[in-house]
Amino acid sequence: MGLSIQKVNKIYQSGGTEFHALNDINLEIEIGEICVILGPSGSGKSTLLNAIGGIDQVESGSIAINDWNVSSLKNKQLVTFRREMVGFVFQMHNLIPNLTVYENIELAANISEAPLKIDEMIKAVGLEGMADRFPRELSGGQQQRVSIARAIVRKPKLLLCDEPTGSLDSNTSKEILTLIKQVNRNYNTTILIITHNQAISQMADRVIKLKDGRIDSVSVNDTVYEPERIEW
Amino acid sequence: MTLWKKLFRTMLEKKGQYGSALLLVIISSMIFYSFTTTGANLIDNLDQFFQENNVEDAQLTVSKPIQDIQSLEDKFDVKIEERYSKDVSLDDNTTIRLLDATESINQYALIEGARLEKKNELLISPSFAKEHNMSIGDSITLEGKSFTIVGKMAIPDYVYPLKSVSGFITQPENFGAAVVNESAFEDWSGAQLYYSIMLNKQNQLALKSYINQSNEIIQWTNKHDNNRITFIRGDIQGIKQAGETLPIGLLAITIVIVMIFLWRLLKKEYVQIGTLYAIGYKKAEIICHYVSYSIIIAALGSTVGTILGWFLMQPLLDMFSVFYSLPVLTIKPYFIYVLASLSLPIIFFVPLTYFLVKRVLRTPPVVLMKGGELKTKVNILERKFNSKRFSFSTRFKVREVLRSIPRVTFLTIGVMFATLLILIGFVTNDSFNYLVNDNYQKVNQYNYEYLFNQIRTTEPESGQIAASASFEIENKDNQTVVITGLKPDNTAIQLSDLAGNSLSFDSVIVNKALADKIDIKQGDSLTIHNQLNNKTFTIKIDHIANSFLGDTIYMPLERYNQLNGYPEESYTKIYSKQKLNIESNLLLATTNTDSVIKAYNQLVKPLKYMVGGIALGASVIAVIIIYILISLLIDENSFKISLMKVIGYPDNSIRKLIIDFNLWFVLLGFLVGIPVTLSSMSAFLASITAKMNFSIPIKVEWINIIVSLVIILIAYFVSILLNQRKLKKISMHEAINRSTE
Ligand SMILES: Nc1ncnc2c1ncn2[C@@H]1O[C@H](COP(=O)(O)OP(=O)(O)OP(=O)(O)O)[C@@H](O)[C@H]1O
Ligand SMILES: [Mg+2]
Numbered sequence: 001m002g003l004s005i006q007k008v009n010k011i012y013q014s015g016g017t018e019f020h021a022l023n024d025i026n027l028e029i030e031i032g033e034i035c036v037i038l039g040p041s042g043s044g045k046s047t048l049l050n051a052i053g054g055i056d057q058v059e060s061g062s063i064a065i066n067d068w069n070v071s072s073l074k075n076k077q078l079v080t081f082r083r084e085m086v087g088f089v090f091q092m093h094n095l096i097p098n099l100t101v102y103e104n105i106e107l108a109a110n111i112s113e114a115p116l117k118i119d120e121m122i123k124a125v126g127l128e129g130m131a132d133r134f135p136r137e138l139s140g141g142q143q144q145r146v147s148i149a150r151a152i153v154r155k156p157k158l159l160l161c162d163e164p165t166g167s168l169d170s171n172t173s174k175e176i177l178t179l180i181k182q183v184n185r186n187y188n189t190t191i192l193i194i195t196h197n198q199a200i201s202q203m204a205d206r207v208i209k210l211k212d213g214r215i216d217s218v219s220v221n222d223t224v225y226e227p228e229r230i231e232w
Numbered sequence: 233m234t235l236w237k238k239l240f241r242t243m244l245e246k247k248g249q250y251g252s253a254l255l256l257v258i259i260s261s262m263i264f265y266s267f268t269t270t271g272a273n274l275i276d277n278l279d280q281f282f283q284e285n286n287v288e289d290a291q292l293t294v295s296k297p298i299q300d301i302q303s304l305e306d307k308f309d310v311k312i313e314e315r316y317s318k319d320v321s322l323d324d325n326t327t328i329r330l331l332d333a334t335e336s337i338n339q340y341a342l343i344e345g346a347r348l349e350k351k352n353e354l355l356i357s358p359s360f361a362k363e364h365n366m367s368i369g370d371s372i373t374l375e376g377k378s379f380t381i382v383g384k385m386a387i388p389d390y391v392y393p394l395k396s397v398s399g400f401i402t403q404p405e406n407f408g409a410a411v412v413n414e415s416a417f418e419d420w421s422g423a424q425l426y427y428s429i430m431l432n433k434q435n436q437l438a439l440k441s442y443i444n445q446s447n448e449i450i451q452w453t454n455k456h457d458n459n460r461i462t463f464i465r466g467d468i469q470g471i472k473q474a475g476e477t478l479p480i481g482l483l484a485i486t487i488v489i490v491m492i493f494l495w496r497l498l499k500k501e502y503v504q505i506g507t508l509y510a511i512g513y514k515k516a517e518i519i520c521h522y523v524s525y526s527i528i529i530a531a532l533g534s535t536v537g538t539i540l541g542w543f544l545m546q547p548l549l550d551m552f553s554v555f556y557s558l559p560v561l562t563i564k565p566y567f568i569y570v571l572a573s574l575s576l577p578i579i580f581f582v583p584l585t586y587f588l589v590k591r592v593l594r595t596p597p598v599v600l601m602k603g604g605e606l607k608t609k610v611n612i613l614e615r616k617f618n619s620k621r622f623s624f625s626t627r628f629k630v631r632e633v634l635r636s637i638p639r640v641t642f643l644t645i646g647v648m649f650a651t652l653l654i655l656i657g658f659v660t661n662d663s664f665n666y667l668v669n670d671n672y673q674k675v676n677q678y679n680y681e682y683l684f685n686q687i688r689t690t691e692p693e694s695g696q697i698a699a700s701a702s703f704e705i706e707n708k709d710n711q712t713v714v715i716t717g718l719k720p721d722n723t724a725i726q727l728s729d730l731a732g733n734s735l736s737f738d739s740v741i742v743n744k745a746l747a748d749k750i751d752i753k754q755g756d757s758l759t760i761h762n763q764l765n766n767k768t769f770t771i772k773i774d775h776i777a778n779s780f781l782g783d784t785i786y787m788p789l790e791r792y793n794q795l796n797g798y799p800e801e802s803y804t805k806i807y808s809k810q811k812l813n814i815e816s817n818l819l820l821a822t823t824n825t826d827s828v829i830k831a832y833n834q835l836v837k838p839l840k841y842m843v844g845g846i847a848l849g850a851s852v853i854a855v856i857i858i859y860i861l862i863s864l865l866i867d868e869n870s871f872k873i874s875l876m877k878v879i880g881y882p883d884n885s886i887r888k889l890i891i892d893f894n895l896w897f898v899l900l901g902f903l904v905g906i907p908v909t910l911s912s913m914s915a916f917l918a919s920i921t922a923k924m925n926f927s928i929p930i931k932v933e934w935i936n937i938i939v940s941l942v943i944i945l946i947a948y949f950v951s952i953l954l955n956q957r958k959l960k961k962i963s964m965h966e967a968i969n970r971s972t973e
Contacts, residue, residue: 098610
């Protein structure tokens with residue numbers, strides 16, 4: 001059980017040439033872990049995350065999460081998989097501008113069988129009293145909190161974060177990471193975080209380094225720090 | 233140069249959208265050019281024909297032949313010519329009217345073949361020849377005498393070959409005109425003699441009373457009351473008017489579409505525009521670049537459309553000239569219309585797009601470089617709307633609508649226009665059907681109407697007597713009207729008021745056609761002038777009848793005779809259910825209602841195809857408009873759609889939330905379209921029939937409204953289907969990679 005990735009290859013065709021974005025990736029991640037993915041730009045981090053989340057499909061190999069064999073799912077099943085299993089948090093600005101905070105979260109809750117209470121979610125991410133605001137009336141950090149609330153309102157087993165603090169200052173980043181840590185603790189959610197910030201790996205149970213589409217190294221941290229205590 | 237490459241690349245990327253806009257311009261230019269030019273050519277040919285061949289100003293029938301034509305002409309400065317006419321039956325249902333070849337008034341024009349030379353030669357009207365498979369060289373036998381058809385002709389007083397001057401439907405399979413030499417009439421008895429006159433207005437009254445001193449005018453028909461002469465002009469005017477207004481509506485819609493394209497393009501390219509500035513492009517060059525998009529669509533569309541219009545004009549012209557028995561003397565391309573057709577789209581497009589681009593470029597380059605103002609503003613309505621009473625999907629959809637009010641408004645207007653186009657055909661069809669099949673039949677309960685050429689006093693063997701003549705109404709632009717005197721117990725004609733109560737003939741009744749035209753109400757009084765004997769009298773209107781054919785007033789026969797100074801119990805008309813044996817030399821005209829209705833149904837057969845054709849064209853336009861708008865909607869919402877896909881919405885739930893609510897606006901457009909069509913058609917038909925002696929009540933059958941609705945719905949679903957792939961193709965990466973909407 002957990003997340004198991006075996007011999008995964010992802011090849012992009014562009015202009016007649018093939019590009020190996022993921023090359024024979026093997027990876028095991030356990031339920032409830034926080035896992036940080038590091039690597040230079042273009043090393044395949046986002047590609048890997050999208051494949052795990054069922055946004056992209058891979059050429060060969062298998063990706064399995066709990067009972068789901070993601071790599072063999074057809075389009076319709078992938079939709080169901082994303083709906084039942086995955087929450088996404090991206091870098092920035094991916095709230096729908098003409099929906100209020102409440103409604104942005106509701107957008108995700110709406111297609112879930114038993115979502116968490118939206119008002120409680122808003123409280124939990126520290127946005128009490130802002131339910132009726134529109135995204136442009138929020139700061140970057142506050143917007144990212146809404147994203148997280150939207151991602152976890154359906155109690156996903158897997159929370160995939162692609163550079164969640166990429167455009168935030170260090171204090172705000174810490175607050176967001178603390179929130180993510182809380183999610184992990186409260187719901188036992190498995191969390192994958194892509195980052196360019198080496199320091200963030202201090203809060204991870206497992207740290208994966210990618211390079212040129214291959215796994216460069218996997219290490220398990222002995223001491224895991226609370227996000228507030230990370231040294232930047 | 234590089235900018236041009238970019239322009240074509242952008243257009244090719246969105247070929248569905250730009251192609252559709254182009255198609256709309258082509259269609260509108262094609263309709264504009266072909267219809268206006270056909271109309272103008274027909275009218276010009278008609279005018280030229282009337283002038284060169286001396287169309288009469290009036291025709292009159294008198295009780296005894298006029299002896300001293302020459303002295304009358306001199307005395308009143310008019311031209312008078314004798315006209316012989318004789319109706320000969322070819323078979324039970326077919327009558328051919330022989331007219332003599334005149335020398336000065338109503339000269340015939342040869343369309344094909346040779347001019348008349350011998351006594352046994354004959355020229356025939358083309359529509360009749362076509363209907364009866366007659367060709368030049370054939371011979372036909374008329375009352376025992378053999379004639380050779382030597383050619384086809386047109387005569388000014390029969391361009392619209394009606395059997396009676398007050399008829400309204402030509403029936404080429406039942407009736408046609410032919411011209412023979414005057415000498416052919418010498419061997420015949422029973423030819424009618426009447427007189428064609430070209431006069432100047434001032435002398436009309438004097439001339440009439442002079443003739444009445446020694447003779448008696450039985451009938452006097454002015455040119456503008458002669459449907460054979462006037463009808464065709466109204467018809468053509470209608471074609472021309474439709475050809476002018478419809479394309480302009482279409483162009484207006486297209487320009488809005490193109491503006492939306494450009495607006496979107498500009499927004500997407502803020503950064504590029506800012507960069508172009510930074511590289512050193514001048515404002516004018518950038519404006520020129522973006523305006524080029526609309527210039528290309530306008531110029532290409534209008535050129536192709538005008539060329540196609542030219543090719544469409546020829547068959548249209550052929551069709552109408554046969555239909556009207558009109559010689560096509562010259563075909564002109566009408567450079568003014570070529571110019572209008574070519575430049576109208578550009579005149580429409582360029583200034584508007586210029587202002588649009590200019591407005592956008594008012595934003596300083598630095599702001600542009602940063603991507604301009606993000607489209608994250610919410611308007612007041614969106615802000616005000618915040619009710620948790622509704623379900624999420626309802627709230628979501630309401631927000632979508634509030635966010636895109638201009639687009640849904642435009643969608644509504646577009647569908648309304650398409651509905652108008654579809655319904656025009658149906659309304660025309662249903663209105664004429666009502667007029668003839670319903671109204672005409674209900675009002676005219678007789679089968680035969682015999683009009684005598686003399687006032688009669690001897691009681692007829694059978695049938696119901698009546699009297700009627702043409703009068704002028706004073707102070708109402710001298711509107712002419714037929715007044716029919718009926719016995720109070722008459723049953724040949726049945727009238728009801730607008731509420732449906734039947735009316736009896738002991739009162740003065742005005743029909744709706746006339747009441748609308750001169751704008752009178754129940755209780756008003758009219759001063760009537762008798763054109764034949766110059767008597768004037770006043771009558772009060774007791775009722776208005778629900779009847780539309782002919783501008784007619786009905787009154788008791790006794791009072792009619794008394795007011796006009798005619799003998800008591802005299803009459804000029806007999807209505808009968810059965811065919812009567814009346815000597816034809818006593819009669820001016822015979823009308824058989826069955827053949828009128830049959831002729832009408834014959835006439836509307838091609839109309840049905842036309843209605844179908846118009847509906848088809850309109851639904852194509854509807855598909856294009858709805859397709860473009862839905863396609864734009866998907867483009868504009870691609871970020872949202874992408875994000876929803878990531879979150880786990882399947883494609884059809886996304887469609888339900890983002891696209892399907894448009895159906896309500898399609899339905900709204902349709903509903904608004906119905907009254908808009910009815911009122912604009914009623915104005916349109918009123919303007920056409922203003923100079924004719926009937927009006928057309930606007931009617932549309934429920935079934936045809938439903939058919940139109942189905943067509944609109946099909947257009948909507950086809951557009952959705954065409955856009956389905958576009959929705960599918962939106963990648964989830966868009967939500968991930970794009971940082972701004
Ligand atoms: N659609 C595509 N077509 C072709 N190549 C692609 C495509 N998407 C990604 N790539 C390539 O695959 C490689 C991996 O991309 P990926 O987005 O996974 O990198 P990354 O590690 O997330 O980089 P960054 O840290 O900059 O986000 C890159 O070299 C990229 O150019
Ligand atoms: Mg990345």
